[in-house]
Structure formats: C-alpha cells, structure tokens
Amino acid sequence: MTHAILSPAMPKPAHVPDALVYDFDLHADPGLLADPHARLLDIARNAPPVFWSPRNGGGWVIASHAANYAASRDTETFSSEFVPQAQMKAMLASLPAGAPHIPQPIPITLDPPEHTKYRQPLQKVFSPKTISNLRSSIAELAGELIDAVKPNGGCEFMSTVAEPLPVQVFLKMLGLPLERAGEYRAILKEHMSAMDNDREGAMRRLQRIAAAMRDTVLARKENPQDDILSMLWQLEIDGQPTTLADMENYGVLLFIAGLDTVMNGMGLAMRGLAGDPAMQAKLRAEPRLIPEASEEMLRRYTFTVPMRIVHKEVELAGARMLPGDWAKLLLPAADLDSSEFPVPEDYDLNRENNVHIAFGVGPHRCLGSHLARVELQVLYEEMLARLPEFRLDPAHPPVFHGGHVIGIERMNLIWDI
Numbered sequence: 001m002t003h004a005i006l007s008p009a010m011p012k013p014a015h016v017p018d019a020l021v022y023d024f025d026l027h028a029d030p031g032l033l034a035d036p037h038a039r040l041l042d043i044a045r046n047a048p049p050v051f052w053s054p055r056n057g058g059g060w061v062i063a064s065h066a067a068n069y070a071a072s073r074d075t076e077t078f079s080s081e082f083v084p085q086a087q088m089k090a091m092l093a094s095l096p097a098g099a100p101h102i103p104q105p106i107p108i109t110l111d112p113p114e115h116t117k118y119r120q121p122l123q124k125v126f127s128p129k130t131i132s133n134l135r136s137s138i139a140e141l142a143g144e145l146i147d148a149v150k151p152n153g154g155c156e157f158m159s160t161v162a163e164p165l166p167v168q169v170f171l172k173m174l175g176l177p178l179e180r181a182g183e184y185r186a187i188l189k190e191h192m193s194a195m196d197n198d199r200e201g202a203m204r205r206l207q208r209i210a211a212a213m214r215d216t217v218l219a220r221k222e223n224p225q226d227d228i229l230s231m232l233w234q235l236e237i238d239g240q241p242t243t244l245a246d247m248e249n250y251g252v253l254l255f256i257a258g259l260d261t262v263m264n265g266m267g268l269a270m271r272g273l274a275g276d277p278a279m280q281a282k283l284r285a286e287p288r289l290i291p292e293a294s295e296e297m298l299r300r301y302t303f304t305v306p307m308r309i310v311h312k313e314v315e316l317a318g319a320r321m322l323p324g325d326w327a328k329l330l331l332p333a334a335d336l337d338s339s340e341f342p343v344p345e346d347y348d349l350n351r352e353n354n355v356h357i358a359f360g361v362g363p364h365r366c367l368g369s370h371l372a373r374v375e376l377q378v379l380y381e382e383m384l385a386r387l388p389e390f391r392l393d394p395a396h397p398p399v400f401h402g403g404h405v406i407g408i409e410r411m412n413l414i415w416d417i
C-alpha cells in the first residue's frame with residue numbers, strides 16, 4: 001500500500017453546516033489507497049450525497065448518481081473554466097512576441113458556448129467508424145506485449161502492458177513515430193506524478209508534449225496521411241482553418257485525456273479479473289460476453305474524478321454552494337449508488353439499464369469513449385486468449401493511487417507455465 005501524507009484540514013467556511021462535513025482526501029485517504037473501490041463503496045453508502053471535505057484545499061464532493069448527473073449538465077453553475085477565459089486570453093496576450101505557445105487542453109477546460117465550437121469538430125475524428133478501423137492494429141499491439149511476458153509466468157502488468165499499450169495506440173492513431181514511445185511514456189509518467197497545484201510545471205509539460213509532436217504535426221500539413229493529425233488539419237473551427245496552435249491544443253488534450261485514463265482502466269479491469277477465476281473461465285468460454293463484462297467493469301470500477309468550480313449560488317442535494325467553491329464529481333461513488341444500481345458491489349453481467357457515468361455525462365461527456373471501449377475489450381480478448389488463468393501475485397500485492405484518475409501504480413500478475 002502507498003503511504004501518502006494527508007493534506008492539511010482547511011477551516012470550514014460559514015455556509016457549510018457541520019452535518020455535511022466528511023473527511024475524504026482524494027489523494028491520500030488511507031482507505032482509498034488500501035483498496036480504492038471498497039472505500040468508494042463505503043462513501044456511496046455512508047457519506048451525504050453531497051459533502052464538504054476539509055482536505056485538498058477544502059471543497060465539495062458530489063457523491064450520489066443524481067447529484068453528479070445534475071451538476072455535470074448544469075455548466076452555467078458548475079464551470080470547467082478554472083482560469084476564466086478572459087483572464088487566460090489576457091495572460092496569453094501578455095507573453096512576449098515570439099514566446100512559445102502554451103497549449104491548452106481544449107475543449108475540456110471551456111464552458112459552452114465556446115466549448116461547443118472546439119468539441120464539435122473533434123466528434124468526426126472519434127466517430128465509431130474511425131475507431132473500429134483501428135481495432136485490428138490495437139489487437140496486434142496488445143498481442144505483442146502479452147506474448148513478450150507470457151514465457152515469464154508473470155509480469156508487472158502496469159509497466160509491461162497497461163502503460164505501453166495506450167501510448168502505442170495513441171502514437172499510431174495520431175501518426176506519430178512509434179520509435180518515440182519511450183519519450184512519450186517518460187512525459188506521461190512525469191505528468192501523472194506531478195502535483196495538482198504546480199501550474200507552471202503543468203505549462204512546461206504541456207509545452208514538452210507539444211514540442212515532441214511538432215515535427216510530425218507540420219509534416220502532416222504538407223503531406224496528409226491516413227491518421228488523426230492529418231484529419232485535424234482538415235477541420236474548421238468556427239469557420240476558420242485549423243492553426244498550429246489549435247493542433248497543439250488538441251494534441252495535449254488527447255494526451256492528457258486518453259493515456260492515463262485507459263492505462264488505469266486496464267489495471268482495474270485486470271485486477272478484477274485476476275481475482276475472479278470463475279469470470280475468467282466464463283469469458284474464455286463465451287468471448288461474446290466481453291463487451292458486457294467490460295461495460296460492467298467500467299461501472300464497478302469507475303475511476304475518474306473531474307473538477308468543477310461553482311459560478312452561481314446553488315443548492316444541490318441539500319448542500320448550499322457559493323460562487324468560488326470547488327466541487328469534485330466523484331463519479332466512482334455515483335456508479336456505486338444503490339438507488340441507481342441494485343446491489344452495486346456485485347459484478348453483474350445481467351444488469352439491466354447499466355447507465356453508468358464512467359465517461360461522464362452532459363456536454364463534456366468523454367469523446368474518446370469508443371476508443372477506450374475498443375482498447376479495453378481488446379485487452380480482455382487478448383489476455384484471456386493468450387494467457388492461462390492468471391492471478392494476483394500474493395507476494396507483491398497491488399499498489400494503488402488516488403487522485404483525479406484513481407488507479408494502480410504496480411500490479412504483479414502470475415500464471416502457470
């Protein structure tokens with residue numbers, strides 16, 4: 001288990017009643033680090049549907065399914081613009097002439113209507129058709145990674161499969177050279193371990209990501225190929241042709257939104273399967289059940305926690321929030337809410353109306369959900385087809401991490417050879 005230091009408890013603001021205070025540190029909660037979804041189930045059962053935690057700077061945590069649904073759709077009250085656009089534009093305009101562009105992960109940091117202008121062109125790029133064309137090459141990459149560890153009778157799954165697979169898929173999809181996978185993995189590692197509040201460091205990392213893509217981005221403008229960078233150059237944003245700055249913004253968005261998420265989803269999915277030999281046997285015998293299994297995995301082990309800042313006074317599930325308050329959308333607790341999912345702790349392939357919100361809901365709903373689903377399903381298929389029954393290595397229990405993408409640091413799997 002990782003030991004992290006709890007963040008200091010902030011004083012409770014006057015508008016927060018005692019009954020709504022509940023201690024939960026998204027990064028260092030001991031229960032979360034010991035077994036994330038056991039703690040999240042405990043929150044879903046025992047915490048108020050919306051509570052205020054003194055940790056992580058002090059802020060609201062939205063736990064119930066209904067409250068997450070309502071807050072995610074009300075972007076006028078629950079804003080994604082942590083730095084207001086006017087302030088951001090003024091800051092960018094104040095940079096000296098010729099200073100390197102600071103890429104922004106747009107549109108995830110914008111509210112409608114500005115958000116819509118930048119999201120709409122991306123929909124085409126992530127259509128189910130574009131993504132299903134990638135399926136066989138994703139399966140090939142997954143197969144190579146699994147075959148490489150198979151003769152060893154075990155592996156540290158995160159570094160050998162869960163991390164390299166989405167990085168290689170990302171490079172391939174964007175048309176970036178696979179030889180640079182090591183460089184991208186290094187940036188991803190740094191990005192994941194960086195502190196939340198290190199804004200300058202975040203800007204430098206975003207610039208490094210953009211710099212690592214720039215040669216290929218420019219080459220695709222001159223010589224379009226069958227890849228996403230070339231497609232992005234063909235887009236129009238609000239009637240204007242795409243610029244290099246737009247390309248860099250989209251590039252860092254996809255890097256941030258698509259790598260860390262898939263990797264941790266893969267870890268959580270395989271941890272679930274490794275502890276459930278009966279489910280492995282069932283899915284090996286009936287691979288057609290894999291799409292349902294991966295959907296139920298997304299619900300049972302939902303793992304992302306988007307942030308919002310309150311822009312207007314509002315009451316949500318009995319909690320009065322004021323402008324400037326921070327709110328975490330605790331989607332993993334929402335998907336374990338028993339008023340929405342009967343017996344939520346069960347991993348149930350026959351669940352009716354599995355309307356989980358692992359990919360969010362409302363205008364920011366994940367644009368990469370088709371791709372993520374294909375990556376997860378392919379991983380199930382290839383792991384089950386290529387390996388005999390696998391299990392957790394009792395000598396090295398998994399190490400978990402909290403944060404906005406809850407997940408796994410290290411996980412040793414073993415199998416018989």
Ligand code: HEM
Nearest residue numbers: 107108119257258261262265306359360364366367368372
């Ligand atoms: C299992 C893996 C994934 C999960 C659980 C996930 C989850 C989410 C969630 C919850 C949001 C909403 C964020 C918010 O409301 O602020 C989101 C947004 C987004 N995701 Fe994913 N994601 C995954 C994989 C991906 C992949 C593979 C990509 C693309 C390469 C991607 C691209 C995006 C983009 C572009 C947005 C922003 C959409 C917008 O702001 O309009 N995601 N994702």
